[in-house]
Amino acid sequence: xxxxxxxxxxxxxxxxxxxxxxxxxxxxxxxxxxxxxxxxxxxxxxxxxxxxxxxxxxxxxxxxxxxxxxxxxxxxxxxxxxxxxxxxxxxxxxxxxxxxxxxxxxxxxxxxxxxxxxxxxxxxxxxxxxxxxxxxxxxxxxxxxxxxxxxxxxxxxxxxxxxxxxxxxxxxxxxxxxxxxxxxxxxxxxxxxxxxxxxxxxxxxxxxxxxxxxxxxxxxxxxxxxx
Numbered sequence: 001x002x003x004x005x006x007x008x009x010x011x012x013x014x015x016x017x018x019x020x021x022x023x024x025x026x027x028x029x030x031x032x033x034x035x036x037x038x039x040x041x042x043x044x045x046x047x048x049x050x051x052x053x054x055x056x057x058x059x060x061x062x063x064x065x066x067x068x069x070x071x072x073x074x075x076x077x078x079x080x081x082x083x084x085x086x087x088x089x090x091x092x093x094x095x096x097x098x099x100x101x102x103x104x105x106x107x108x109x110x111x112x113x114x115x116x117x118x119x120x121x122x123x124x125x126x127x128x129x130x131x132x133x134x135x136x137x138x139x140x141x142x143x144x145x146x147x148x149x150x151x152x153x154x155x156x157x158x159x160x161x162x163x164x165x166x167x168x169x170x171x172x173x174x175x176x177x178x179x180x181x182x183x184x185x186x187x188x189x190x191x192x193x194x195x196x197x198x199x200x201x202x203x204x205x206x207x208x209x210x211x212x213x214x215x216x217x218x219x220x221x222x223x224x225x226x227x
Contacts, residue, residue, distance in 0.1 A: 050179075052179045054177060054179075054197075054218065055218060056177070057175045057177065057182070058175050058176055058177050059175060060172060060173070060174055061172070061173045061174075061175060062103070062171050062172050062173070063164060063166050063171050064103045064104065064105045064106065064166050064171040065105060065106065065107075065108065065110075065113060065166050066090075066093055066105045066106060066107040066108075067107070067108070067110045067111060067112050067113050068112055068113070069112065069113045069114060069122075069165055070112055070114060070121050070122060071111050071112035071114065071119065071120025071121065072111070072112075075111040075112075075120075077118065077119060077120075078111055079110060079111060079112075079115055079118075079120070080109050080110060080111060081107075081109050081110070081111055086107050086109050089107045090107050093105055093106075093107065101169070102168040102169055103169050103170075103171050103172075105166070113165070113166075152210070153189075157189070157210060158189055158210045158211065159186065159188035159189045159191070160188075161210075161211075162193075162211060162212055170187045170188040171187065172187040173186055173187065180197050181194060181195065181196055181197060182194075182197065182216060183195070191210070191211060193211045193214060194214070195214040195215065195216040196214070196215060196216070197215075197216050197217060197218070199215075199217070200215070202215065
């Protein structure tokens with residue numbers, strides 16, 4: 001896809017490529033392969049737009065990916081694997097997922113989920129970040145004086161903060177759009193992240209929301225989507 005929606009939550013962002021389109025659900029691998037080959041021969045492109053003219057992203061998505069969050073040293077500064085490396089990762093995935101209940105994962109050729117910064121690494125914490133992490137570590141080990149001392153996932157308030165990193169299961173999303181808004185409904189604890197696109201200012205910083213105070217905009221020509 002050539003169109004992107006940019007959303008920020010008033011916090012420092014690490015750019016991760018996390019969401020991929022869900023392949024044909026319920027089909028056997030042979031059927032999916034035949035369908036893919038057929039699409040390659042008879043592929044057509046179409047501009048997918050909502051009735052009000054925005055790029056249309058609506059539908060089910062998944063962020064189940066093989067690449068690790070940070071780039072392993074063996075890839076150096078390369079953003080993408082070689083053909084051989086990708087085949088080896090796929091072979092390991094196939095073997096590791098046999099008989100498991102985990103969501104099936106896919107190798108898209110990237111060497112890490114983080115692609116900005118270009119080295120694929122999480123930037124060093126600021127002094128304030130280090131202090132906050134130390135405070136959270138102390139609370140996480142107890143003693144627990146109340147439910148507020150337990151992490152948010154255990155309390156079933158949110159599954160993960162942003163960005164949402166793939167796990168072994170519950171990696172699905174539903175994207176719904178309306179004029180001026182994009183909503184991302186998340187599997188797991190079923191939070192809905194609502195992203196206004198109308199240029200409104202952020203809410204007062206004294207108000208803290210579990211998923212941040214998102215704002216987004218479309219950038220560039222949406223182009224065509226292969227289907």
